[in-house]
Amino acid sequence: METQFKHLIYDRLIALNVPETTAEYINMFGLLLALLIIVFIIDFITRKLLVKAFNKFTSVSKTNFDDLLVANKTPRNIAHIIPLLIAMKFTPVVFGDFPNFDGVFEKGLQVFAIVLTLWIVRSLLNTVKDYLKTLPRLKDKPIDSYIQVFMIFAWVAGFMSAIAIITGTSLLSFLTALGAASAVIILVFKDTILGFVASIQVSINDMVRIGDWITFEKYGADGDVIEINLATVKVQNFDKTITTIPTYALISDSFKNWRGMTSSEGRRIKRALFIKQEGVKYLNENEVNKLKDIQLITLYLESRQEDINSYNSSNTINKELLLNGRNLTNIGVFRKYIDVYLKQHSAINKDMMIMARQLAPTTQGIPMEIYAFSSDKRWENYEYIMSDIFDHLIAALPYFDLEVFELPSGSSFEGKHS
Known part of the structure; x- marks a missing residue:
């Protein structure tokens, strides 16, 4: 059946005395166009059905976790999986007469599969983050920092996998070559590494929580902490301005946290x-x-x-x-x-x-x-x-x-x- 589909246009063109090479190219472009239209239609239908099913489920569900899944577009991202699998299945059929094109297109689909996986992981993690923030015992914890750290590792792993696919080298060989450039990588990601270490220490030592009133004279901050993430801590001052402080400054510099006063009796x-x-x-x-x-x-x-x-x-x-x-x-x-x-x-x-x-x-x-x-x-x-x-x-x-x-x-x- 795949063989018949592969030469569906080609056979008719040959019957009309079209040159063989021309018939092959027209056949390839025709099948590619047909595949793109089919993939687009399936993607549209799958996305509509899946989102509608999720919305119906969330309307009767008692938990707000599924509502957050919809808000973070998790169903929309998952819906792309079926069209992607169809495209990967029929790519060899479309480019059967052009192995070089087939290899390039397949690598592109594999890279897109990596990106799609990262989108799904990001939407799931954002959902988990938003849900954990609704829990009273976790709402003042720097959850953003942990999510960002995980996503950084995920994006780095995805980027390295994509490079390995494009270059045609194994991931192990690529990592070996990458080790030689580790000093440059550490320099580029210095602030991220410092922020990651700082966010862990801030959390373990319970130095700052979201909602704490802190005074940080070096950065002109005097107000409530409204966000703690991997790179920065945002403080809303009493004049409603926002001061951004590097996360690692919380462990390298001196600041005053008024939590002891607010939690005391006077x-x-x-x-x-x-x-x-x-x-x-x-x-x-x-x-x-x-x-x-x-x-x-x-x-x-x-x-x-x-x-x-x-x-x-x-x-x-x-x-x-x-x-x-x-x-x-x-x-x-x-x-x-x-x-x-x-x-x-x-x-x-x-x-x-x-x-x-x-x-x-x-x-x-x-x-x-x-x-x-x-x-x-x-x-x-x-x-x-x-x-x-x-x-x-x-x-x-x-x-x-x-x-x-x-x-x-x-x-x-x-x-x-x-």
């Missing part, structure tokens, strides 16, 4: 008031009694004053000079006020550290640092809470005869010049 407040040193003083009894009107520290002052008076009395301290014996200072009482104020503040997490501490004096005054954690970790609310606390403390300073340090401005000298 967000740290660590800021200081700079108090003028000239305002620091001992408090006499009248000044202490006046400060007792501040309800947050009334009990503290009564208890401390009783202890101090008892000590000074038992040790016969001469209190005509305020320096002698034990005394309260306005800055010390203010520090205690801050501590009590923070502990009763509704927005401060009471289960985490709360501390008001005095740091080493500087040329700008004495830093009085607040160290605590807000219960609300959202940026806007966090800033509001911190501002609310410092608004109150700055306004409270004059009640303790203290002032905040600030550099003098032009208005500071107006009185002196008048």
Whole structure:
């Protein structure tokens, strides 16, 4: 049957006294055209039927995996297999009288078969990637990196196989020759290799996940990680710009990951008031009694004053000079006020550290640092809470005869010049 089909046009042309060589060429082109039309029609029908069958199946299926298969065009790619097999089957028939053409066409079909296989593998891997991203425990993992690495190896293997087919050499011989150019290959794929190693280390060490807030000053990144792939990490900054960072930079450079804060029970407040040193003083009894009107520290002052008076009395301290014996200072009482104020503040997490501490004096005054954690970790609310606390403390300073340090401005000298 194949023999009859092979000379279907040729026999009729010979009967019409067409030269043999001309008849062979016309026969070949006619059969080739017929084969291409048949392959195209079969491909169209197969593709329509397969896609329609998949769509019907996905409409009744409960899982979304098959929906992702359709979205990534897996059925369309698979549908090309049947036309390809038909083309490979009948190519020897079409080019029966031209063995050289037959060899070239068959090699072309084999190369296309490799490319088609890679398309199918890519669509399947993209489907797996999209499906895994829908799973809560895997949605923050760098799945893109692993898919890209696999596809790189697949494309390299496909490229080498195609070259081996075109040149007519065995794959082993081609790989042997390729080994001599390994240094060049490593240089060309340096970033890919570094990215692959980095993505593995990032995943194993759990350094960065999708959704993490990171700060990478070297690259101007400050925002949420939205994508991790083989070559780059994409960060959406808080101003909605996108910063792209090389993946290997995550293990070669220093960056800050705020995940520990977001997963904890509070967000740290660590800021200081700079108090003028000239305002620091001992408090006499009248000044202490006046400060007792501040309800947050009334009990503290009564208890401390009783202890101090008892000590000074038992040790016969001469209190005509305020320096002698034990005394309260306005800055010390203010520090205690801050501590009590923070502990009763509704927005401060009471289960985490709360501390008001005095740091080493500087040329700008004495830093009085607040160290605590807000219960609300959202940026806007966090800033509001911190501002609310410092608004109150700055306004409270004059009640303790203290002032905040600030550099003098032009208005500071107006009185002196008048």
